[in-house]
Every structure is written in C-alpha cells, then in structure tokens.
Amino acid sequence: MTVPTAPPPAEAPDGGPEKIEGETRIDLYRTMVLARTFEEAMLREYHSDKRPGFDIGKGLVPGEMHLAAGQEPVAAGVCAHLSTGDAVTATHRPHHFAIAHGVDLRKMAAEIFGRETGLGRGRGGHMHLFDPATHFSCSGIIAEGYPPALGQAFAFQRKGTDRIAVAVTGEGAANQGAFHESLNLAALWKLPVVFIVEDNDWGISVPRAESTSVPSNAARAAAYDMPGERIEDNAVEAVYAAAGRAVARARAGDGPSLIEVHTLRLWGHFEGDAQAYRKDLEDVPGRDPIPTYEYTLREAGLLDDAAVQQIRASAAEKVEDAVTFAKESPEPDPAQALRYAFAEPDGGAA
Amino acid sequence: MTVPTAPPPAEAPDGGPEKIEGETRIDLYRTMVLARTFEEAMLREYHSDKRPGFDIGKGLVPGEMHLAAGQEPVAAGVCAHLSTGDAVTATHRPHHFAIAHGVDLRKMAAEIFGRETGLGRGRGGHMHLFDPATHFSCSGIIAEGYPPALGQAFAFQRKGTDRIAVAVTGEGAANQGAFHESLNLAALWKLPVVFIVEDNDWGISVPRAESTSVPSNAARAAAYDMPGERIEDNAVEAVYAAAGRAVARARAGDGPSLIEVHTLRLWGHFEGDAQAYRKDLEDVPGRDPIPTYEYTLREAGLLDDAAVQQIRASAAEKVEDAVTFAKESPEPDPAQALRYAFAEPDGGAA
Amino acid sequence: MTATADTHRLTTAKAMVDGITAEMDRDESVIYLGEDVGAYGGIFGSSTGLLDRFGATRVIDTPISETAFIGLGIGAAVEGMRPIVELMFVDFFGVCMDQIYNHMAKISYESGGNVKVPMVLTTAVGGGYSDGAQHSQCLWGTFAHLPGMKVVAPSNPYDAKGLMASAIRDDGPVVYMFHKGVMGLVWMAKNQRAIDEVPDEPYTVPIGQARVARTGSSVTVVTVSLSVHHALDVAEKLAGDGIDVEVLDLRSLVPLDRAAIVASVRKTGRLVVVDEDYLSYGLSGEVVASVTDVDPSLLRAPVARVAVPDVPIPYAHALEYAVLPRHDRIEAAIRAVAAA
Amino acid sequence: MTATADTHRLTTAKAMVDGITAEMDRDESVIYLGEDVGAYGGIFGSSTGLLDRFGATRVIDTPISETAFIGLGIGAAVEGMRPIVELMFVDFFGVCMDQIYNHMAKISYESGGNVKVPMVLTTAVGGGYSDGAQHSQCLWGTFAHLPGMKVVAPSNPYDAKGLMASAIRDDGPVVYMFHKGVMGLVWMAKNQRAIDEVPDEPYTVPIGQARVARTGSSVTVVTVSLSVHHALDVAEKLAGDGIDVEVLDLRSLVPLDRAAIVASVRKTGRLVVVDEDYLSYGLSGEVVASVTDVDPSLLRAPVARVAVPDVPIPYAHALEYAVLPRHDRIEAAIRAVAAA
Numbered sequence A, B: 001m002t003v004p005t006a007p008p009p010a011e012a013p014d015g016g017p018e019k020i021e022g023e024t025r026i027d028l029y030r031t032m033v034l035a036r037t038f039e040e041a042m043l044r045e046y047h048s049d050k051r052p053g054f055d056i057g058k059g060l061v062p063g064e065m066h067l068a069a070g071q072e073p074v075a076a077g078v079c080a081h082l083s084t085g086d087a088v089t090a091t092h093r094p095h096h097f098a099i100a101h102g103v104d105l106r107k108m109a110a111e112i113f114g115r116e117t118g119l120g121r122g123r124g125g126h127m128h129l130f131d132p133a134t135h136f137s138c139s140g141i142i143a144e145g146y147p148p149a150l151g152q153a154f155a156f157q158r159k160g161t162d163r164i165a166v167a168v169t170g171e172g173a174a175n176q177g178a179f180h181e182s183l184n185l186a187a188l189w190k191l192p193v194v195f196i197v198e199d200n201d202w203g204i205s206v207p208r209a210e211s212t213s214v215p216s217n218a219a220r221a222a223a224y225d226m227p228g229e230r231i232e233d234n235a236v237e238a239v240y241a242a243a244g245r246a247v248a249r250a251r252a253g254d255g256p257s258l259i260e261v262h263t264l265r266l267w268g269h270f271e272g273d274a275q276a277y278r279k280d281l282e283d284v285p286g287r288d289p290i291p292t293y294e295y296t297l298r299e300a301g302l303l304d305d306a307a308v309q310q311i312r313a314s315a316a317e318k319v320e321d322a323v324t325f326a327k328e329s330p331e332p333d334p335a336q337a338l339r340y341a342f343a344e345p346d347g348g349a350a
Numbered sequence C, D: 001m002t003a004t005a006d007t008h009r010l011t012t013a014k015a016m017v018d019g020i021t022a023e024m025d026r027d028e029s030v031i032y033l034g035e036d037v038g039a040y041g042g043i044f045g046s047s048t049g050l051l052d053r054f055g056a057t058r059v060i061d062t063p064i065s066e067t068a069f070i071g072l073g074i075g076a077a078v079e080g081m082r083p084i085v086e087l088m089f090v091d092f093f094g095v096c097m098d099q100i101y102n103h104m105a106k107i108s109y110e111s112g113g114n115v116k117v118p119m120v121l122t123t124a125v126g127g128g129y130s131d132g133a134q135h136s137q138c139l140w141g142t143f144a145h146l147p148g149m150k151v152v153a154p155s156n157p158y159d160a161k162g163l164m165a166s167a168i169r170d171d172g173p174v175v176y177m178f179h180k181g182v183m184g185l186v187w188m189a190k191n192q193r194a195i196d197e198v199p200d201e202p203y204t205v206p207i208g209q210a211r212v213a214r215t216g217s218s219v220t221v222v223t224v225s226l227s228v229h230h231a232l233d234v235a236e237k238l239a240g241d242g243i244d245v246e247v248l249d250l251r252s253l254v255p256l257d258r259a260a261i262v263a264s265v266r267k268t269g270r271l272v273v274v275d276e277d278y279l280s281y282g283l284s285g286e287v288v289a290s291v292t293d294v295d296p297s298l299l300r301a302p303v304a305r306v307a308v309p310d311v312p313i314p315y316a317h318a319l320e321y322a323v324l325p326r327h328d329r330i331e332a333a334i335r336a337v338a339a340a
C-alpha cells in the first residue's frame, strides 16, 4: 500500500481513542499491515506465473483467489479481543481473519501453495484453511461457516469455559438461509457467538441494494432478540469497540450479538475479475483504511516514519519467510491422494 | 364440533364488525364450518379401519395425517380476500386452506383416498395437493412452500395482473432458512405475496418458546422492511382485517407483508400422536374458535339455530358427497405407476 | 437364539437406543440432538427414554433448522464432542446437505487429517406406509456417492446396537440410516425380524463387513435394511422349490464389502440386487460393478435389479407397492435369474 | 466442418448462449435468473450478452438465496413461464436441493401430470483448475439418481446449443450441466473441441440420445462432458498402436441411452467408463448395469472405471490430477482392458 499524498481524513474516534491504549492501537495497525502485506504477496505470487494469458489453473498458486485487501479493519478489530482458544469461522475470503487470529503464516502460505507442510497438507487450498491450534476454519460455501461456529461455541459453553466463537460472512451471504437459522439457534440457546457481517458493498458483481431488502443487517438482529450494530465507516477502532462489547457479552454468558461493518473490497471479487460492473472503482483507492489509520496514529503521536518502517519491514519479513517456506516445502505425493478422506487411527500424522 | 354449554367469550372486534358486512361474517363462519366438517370426516375415516391396533399404513386413508382443526380462522380470514386466480401454497397441514380457497372437495377427498379421480390421480396424497384450477399447492417439507409462491407472484406481476400469492407456514417452520430467503427476495422485488405464519404453539412436540428466539414472528418482518402483524387471539375477523390490508397492499404493487396468527392445534400433530408432551391439553377444547365465533354471530343477530343447522347440514352434505365420491372412485392402476414422472406430450390427460 | 440372563428381546428401535445409552454412559461427550428427540422420544423411537435417563442437557430438542443444528453438531465434534444428530426423515436432506456433504464429510480430507469430525448423523428412511413422495425415500445411494462419510443401514436389532456403538466410536462421520420398517414400531406393520434377542452388554459390529444372512448356492441376493427381511422371507419360500438363495446383508454402503459380494457371486454365478432406493445411479449398479470390476464372467445370467423404478414414491397403496421391492417382485426376479 | 454462411465458430459457452438467445427471441416467457448472470454475464460465460440484448427484466441477478430463487423459478414455471435458473456451481446444491429434487422434480408426478414445471436448471460442473473440494465436483450422478428431472451434459458447442433448445422447450424440468472445461473460456486451459462451427439457425438435439463420437472396434469408452475430449485424445493416440477405440458421448444421463451402450459393447466386448464424478454409486456403475441387465456375457474382460476415487477433490495440482480421469489414467485403462 502507499500513503496517499493528500492526508486522508482521520478516523472517526467512535469507540474512543481515549478508551483504547496506545499499544492496542499500534497492534491494530500492525495486524492490518501484516494482513495487507500477506495479501499483496499473494497477489504478486498468484499473478507472477499466469502471464501472458491468464490461466486460472496455472502456476504455483492456482485456482480461485479471493483477497481481502481493504477489509483488514474488521479482522483486526474483532480478533484483538480473542485468544487462540477462541474459534473463528471465516469465509471464502479468509486470509485477513486467519492472520488476525494468529494462524501460523508458514503453514497457511504452504497450504495456499498446495504443499505437504500446509495446514491441510495441500488438500484444502485457500478457501479451506483449518487450524486446530487456533480453532480457525473457513468454508467456500457462503454463510455455511455460521453453523459450525455454533457447535464450537456450544462445546466451549459445555466445558464451562468462557471461550467464544466468531462467525463471519459477507453481506451477500446474509441473505442465505443458514444466516437466519444460525442466529435464531444461537440466540435461543444463548450461545457465546459473535456474528460478523463484512459488508463490502458487493456480492461478486451484485451491489448490496440489489441483494438485501434492508439497509442494515443490524436491523435483522431484532428478529432474534439479539443486539445488532452496524459500523458505517470501516474504522478499525469502531470495530474494536463494538466487538469488545459483543465479545464481553458472549464471554459473560449473555448470548450472541451481530455486528455488521461497512468495509471495502479494494480489489476484485477474485483475482482475474475485471470489475467492469463496478461504478465506484475510481474512488476506491482513496478509501483504503490503512493509510487512514496510519495518519490517525501519526497525528496521535503513536507512529512516526521509523515505527511505520519497522512495522512494514517486520510484516514483509514474516510474509516473505512464509512464502519462501511454502515454495521450498515438498509437494504432496500423488500416491497419497486418497489419504485422509476418513479419520485415520494414527491421528492423521503423516 | 359442539357448542360449549357455557357461552364462550365473544370474539374481540379487532378489525371491526362495523367494517365487515354481515354476509361476509356469515361466509367466514360457513368456511370455517366446512373446513372443520371436512377434518372431522377425515378423522373418522382415517381411524375407522385402523382398529384394533393402530397401523399407520392400513386402511382406505393410510399414511401420515395432519389435520387443521382449530386453525380454520386463519384460512377463512385470509382466503376470503382471494379469488381462484390467486395462488396459495400451504403446508403439510393443508386442508383448511385448500377448502377456504375453493379447491374442489371431491377431487381433494379422492386424492386423500388415493384414487384416480383425485387431484393428483392418487400419486400425491394429503400433503401433496395440486390444483391448477385454483393455483393451490402444498408441500410436506416445512417452509419450502414459500419459494414457489414467489414464482407464482412473479408470474402474476409479469402478466400485469393484480393477482397475488399467499404462502403459509407454521411457526416452527419460520426458523427454517427458506423463510428468510423468501421474505428477503419478495421484499426486494416487491412481489405480490402475503406470508402467513400459523402459530399453533407447537412444532410437533416442541413448544414455540423452545424453537423461536422472539415472541412474535411479526418482529421478523422488519428484517426485510415489510409490514408485519401478529394476531394474538385466533379470531377470524382480526385475521380477515389484517389479511385485507396485506392483500390490498400486494394487489396495489406495494409488495409483500407478513402476518402471524396465534392459532390453535385442537388435535395432535398427526393422527396417532398421543400428545403426552402437551401440558395445555386440558383447556384446549374451550379455546375452539368456531363455537366462539358462532356465539359472536348469534349475539349480533346474524345466526340463529336454523341458520346454524343449515350451514352445518350443507357442509356435512358437501363433505359426505366428497367422501362418497372418493370411496366410489377407481383406484389407480398399478400398471400405470410409472406415468407422470416426466411431462407427457398429451398434456397428462389419462 | 433363546433368551438367557445376558440377552433381552428388543425391537430394532430399542436396540438402537440401547447402543446409544451404553455409549452415553461411558462417554459424556456423547449427546443426542434433533427435532422431537426429547419428550417425544423420536418420531420413530430412535431416542425413546434417553431424555429421562440423561436429561435435557444431553438429549436436546432443536428448532426446525437442520442446517443450523447439523452444523452445530459438526462444530461440537470438531471440538472433541461426539454428537449424534438426527435428521428426522432422510427426505429432508435437501435443506441441509451442504453441512452434511461439504462440511461434515470433507473437513477431514481438506484439513489433511488434522481435524476430525466424530459425529453420527441418524436418519429415518423408507416407505411402505403411504407417506408419499417426500417422506418415503431411502436415498442411501445419494449419501454413499459422496465421499468422506461412512454409511450404515442395519436390518435387525443386533446390528442396530453394534453398528451404533461403532458409529459413535468412529473418529469420523457416520450416517446411520434406520428404516422405519425394521424398527419394530407398534404402530407400523412389521416383520418378525424386527424383534430379536440382543446382548445386554455393549458390543460393536464392525462397519464395512457384510453379513451372510442366509447361505445358499443357486442365486445371490445382495441387499440391505428392510429388504433383507423380504429377501429372507422369499428365500425361505423358494427353498421348497429347490432354489437355494444366498442373502447378503451389506449392513454398510460405505465402506462397501465388495469382497463379500464377489465371493458370493463366485459361488452362485447369479445375482439379484434388491434395493429400496431408486434404481438408477445407485446401490444396484455399484453392486454389479463390484463384480464386473473383477470378472464379468462370474455372472452366468443377466443380473436382476429390484429397486424403485425411477419415479417418486406414489401415495396410493397399490401404486406404492407396485414400485417398492416387495416379496412378489423379489420372488419373480430370483426365479427369473435362477432359470436363466 | 468448415465455416459457411450458415455457421460460425463458437465456443461452447457462446453456443449455449446462442441457444438461449434463440429461445428468448421466440418465446418471451423464457427468462434467465441467477447470481451474477446479468452485468457479469455468468461466472463461466453462460449468460454473456443476454442482459444487453434482453434487458434486466428478463436477465435477472438474484441475491445469494438459492432456495428462494430456484423455488421462484418453479412457481413461475408452474404458472406457464419458462425460466432458466442458474445454480452457479453444482457444488452448492446442498443449500437448495429440496426445491430441486422434492419440488421441481416431483410436482409433475405428485400432481398426476396435472401440473407441469417447464424449467431449466443450468449449473457449472467440474474441476481441473485447483478450485478445491467445494468448487470442482461434477455430481451428475447425484442428480441422475433422483427421479423426475432430465439431466444433460453437453461436451461440445453443437450439442450445447441444440440441447439447450430442447431443454427450454421440454415441458418438464431439465438440469443442464455445463463443464467449465468445455466452455472454451479464455482464462482456462481448453481442449480444441471446446470451439467448433455451429449453425446459426436454431436446431434441437434430442435429449436421451447418445452420440458415437468416434467409431471403433476394440474397446468401448462410455463417457460424457469434458471426459469425451480426453477420451478422444487418447483414442487418437492409441489408434497408432492398433487399439481402435469407440467413444460414446452420452450427452444425457437422464434419460440414459442404454441401447447405445449395449450396442457398442455388443460390438467391442470391452468397456471402459470414464466419469469425472465420484466412482461409487454413480454413472460408472449404472453404465455397467445397463449391460449386465441385458447380458453380462457381452463383457469379455473386466470393466475399467476411470472416475474420481471417492475422495473430495484435492486442491494441490498434482493431487487433483491424480484423482481426475485425465489422459494418463484413461490410456492405461483402455490398454489394460484391450489386453485383458
């Protein structure tokens, strides 16, 4: 990312800088930069070997690729409240949440490169990242990550812990039946779940207004007697504040909440998407939330050039290390293609 | 049904007797009596040849049997606003709506008796009644009658007519994904649909409070920016009034509405259901809506003994005629069991 | 088998519950979830008595939200519980199949074996009592076609209990399909084989091993679930006519005991497949292919497939019995194959 | 075929759209509904250009609510429209199968033929480009197993157009499964057979008739969709080695042209089935059974079934190619069967 030449507007202090520690604010920034750096690396790697003609099945990272640039505030703001004992179920666009939740970058990159060292030994791919260490998972079927999150929350509740589950969808997915069923069941059983809707204005090429009969999914929370909140401005601290309330509520045993964040899809739906349908394209770069937040923190005296450079360099180092690890890792053995369809007695250890 | 010895409370005049013609009120009563008479006949026929040991697969009317006694106010109040050009998609408990909407009693009874003269030539059965003449259908899969109603409404809208579709579910079914998807799509496209939820307190053995996170499904209408109304007292005129508003709105092109009616399941979920789980059983007979309404109309001077006798006799005559027709109709020829799986060039005429 | 101190005469439904009870006793992470599984005890008796014994925290009625509660089972299983989740009728799979086949069944593979989903999905199957096209299907072929889930379908009390124990203890997902007609319900016509002596002690029946329900030499009948009863009835009748029928009860479709199929056909040279699921693209074709994969010349006559002939299950009794694989059709098929 | 005034070189995707366009021109009750079918033109080009030509009242983007909009299609069809409804990937069937198999496919039967559902359900199938376990399946066996819907799967531009016309004109539901790999997309590896001369004029290809894509005498390969391309490639290669392969392109699974299968096997005595769907309980078994139903002795060697071996489709390229029925596996199977 690049810092815009004209200073962008400072982030609205919703959730209140006064309530949030400087270190936390820097952490939020750091998480966003790390997630963005990862996506930029994926963008680079994905396209690097698909030229001149774009062939989706070619290259070291083949297949569909849904990157989350622009949506970092959601993941950073929510996951700042979680430990790796909490669960997160993400979507087809999962990287930012995985990173914010602490999924191992090397294993994640290796999975995206389809390597035996990957989270799923190369079987899953970028839409199917499963990390037992952080209770992270995602699904390529929209809204269908919600129901399993209920079960994780249910198990946590049973065990008498205060661990919670966070379930993520896009605004397009909020019109899928699984959304409704999950909210009702979670509310009914007071499950410790925080439901997140990432409203990036688009479901592939379909604008929100052409998919959703209400301006805010927060309005839908009332249909389940749960608190609902919409964050309008893709501001990480506002997300942080709302998520803090929802997470606290869940941990206290008071049940689920719904948070919709109006965020931004900075790039195409997937790589290769020409976005001809998208009328808002021109002003998109100017809405990038990371420079905006960086500016806010600089103004607050929390960041300076050196700190920013350090954070970026550290992110780049971690990401490049992960990419290198992935590239150097062995490919899965085709002779082993049939393993893992069923649970193996040895615990699945290769 | 029997008139209770102590006069029941008069129906609350919500929707207003002053607004509703005497003839309409008598029609509402007549429809309810006809529907009840039909259900009583089905009850009798269903159990008549399953003794001594109850065997669900035995007898002239085998299989599951879901009767709608107690829920007549919903069907009567809604369908009073419809013509046979309008569509109705009902549930696994469909008879009262079919009757109120004007489905031919003989063909319907014949279908329930599994005869070649039935609506579906005996292929469908009591949960699968399809009547092109009145655009009536139903489904044994809960909530899944909603989506096809959208399509009927869509077609009516396309043709520039003011015809509408009514889609019915139970309160249990309102927690199914199809409910959510249908309401959103109908609201989004302003389809001329009236969504009805029959809240009879139970989804088989599960009380409403154990299935639904909100006290009123009307509250869920807000999640789709559509009007929602809950009728609390199983009163046919209140249903009539609310349905009148919703139907008018749909015909005017202003889009869908949701109406939940707190109604009553007078009998078991299906025949053979011992209802051991049901704590409210004792006061159920006293809540029968038909004697209540009859009392109201008598008080209003619209009904007297003679009129009531005439209405009951007429209903009995029609129902017994239908049952006789069914019993005298030929059974389907087993050699023809494979027909109709695919559209036939001859238009499906036998 | 005669009753001893160590066995009891149980219906298949009771034996199934017995199997669940034993596992719930020994492992408190086992719970039972579904519609009307609590106070009602399961529409087909699959959970009768469990609520009284284990209470509402382990035997749980759900809203009619199959996607949500099956998904909940998956998430709970991922976190180490062993949920048994009931889909009331298999016919309802269409509202929740994504959770079943894209999640429950694939997580193990997609995670390279790093995540396990030790879950049992129980579901009622089958027709024969005029419940119409949306409540009478078997559909095991649909589940068995899709990878990552074991699929069992017991035909009798002994197997119902033992397969249940194996299913619960399995570290991966198992779909447990109980035919209403084998449950021994008081309110449904039943075959004598729906009640039998069952050991009181817990035991397992391994998943993936067929059972020779009757030894014979003339014709092999490969079948599963309720059709095993019909096939045995017919076999007994035909014994008098000198047709010696071997009946193979598959017990599970996944894994499929192909070796047992081939071994029997190697002996008899004649094959009838009886399947209450739809004819095409299902069990009957797979059984045949298990033979032709190895050696088509084992088949000394055309194969007869007695299944539902690719129409929805009709409501009217006479029509329904015309499409179900009942005694008459099975008998005719065996006679034809034996004579060919 | 060479280009004349009356034909144009089209990709399969364009031929499919051509077929839709012709029907939309002649019948205004035909509409196209689905996710990203408007401005985007269909993720796999299935509706490209339709919005410009017919406008947003006939080419309609939907919310991501498959149950609702497929159900909407059903209701509209019941009222006399002829909707074409797209399920973006067949892999998503699990969220909406109830509308498809319990409603769309059964209403005709349940109504005793009194209600018709003239609807086409289009859907993209297939893998080969590392889209993982939830976006790479064929699943035609799943649809073909369930009664009441025709199932077509064109392999080339000519059939794509002609089968589309037949599907739209059919008075019952037709599932039209287009493999991404046959569409001729610029952004995906493609076989030369994905582009061909197609008549400009409307025409129909009858549903239910297989096509002999290559005549041969040594071995019959029965297959469908993209695998037809692979099989023809391999057949050409093997011709040099004296193995004369007959390739049968089924074109539809329902109805299945069993007579064509039997006729070819009668000639060659050797059968290979190539199927990009899962191996078990699917197409390959049904094709085999079509032969053994008639006469198993037609098979002079074990049948080879080249399909996805009952695992989810893996992501990593080498793993995915190991489980897909690609050239190497097809060639090995044909050689083995020819030599047996």
Ligand SMILES: Cc1ncc(C[n+]2csc(CCOP(=O)(O)OP(=O)(O)O)c2C)c(N)n1
Pocket (backbone or CB within 6 Å): A091, A092, A093, A140, A141, A142, A169, A170, A171, A172, A173, A174, A176, A198, A200, A202, A203, A204, A265, A269, D035, D064, D066, D088, D092, D095
């Ligand atoms: C059930 C289902 N239907 C359709 C799709 C195809 N699909 C993948 S992503 C997507 C758009 C999702 O939009 P949204 O939920 O807003 O998430 P975003 O992509 O904007 O992050 C669609 C339609 C799918 N994966 N699953």
Ligand SMILES: Cc1ncc(C[n+]2csc(CCOP(=O)(O)OP(=O)(O)O)c2C)c(N)n1
Pocket (backbone or CB within 6 Å): B091, B092, B093, B140, B141, B142, B169, B170, B171, B172, B173, B174, B198, B200, B202, B203, B204, B265, B269, C035, C064, C066, C088, C092, C095
């Ligand atoms: C998808 C689906 N799940 C479960 C069932 C089984 N089932 C039939 S009726 C019923 C209860 C429905 O309750 P409600 O919607 O309140 O309607 P009611 O029976 O009270 O009229 C259930 C669970 C079904 N038919 N479809």
Ligand SMILES: [Mg+2]
Pocket (backbone or CB within 6 Å): A170, A171, A172, A198, A199, A200, A201, A202, A203, A204
């Ligand atoms: Mg979006």
Ligand SMILES: [Mg+2]
Pocket (backbone or CB within 6 Å): B170, B171, B172, B198, B199, B200, B201, B202, B203, B204
């Ligand atoms: Mg109810």
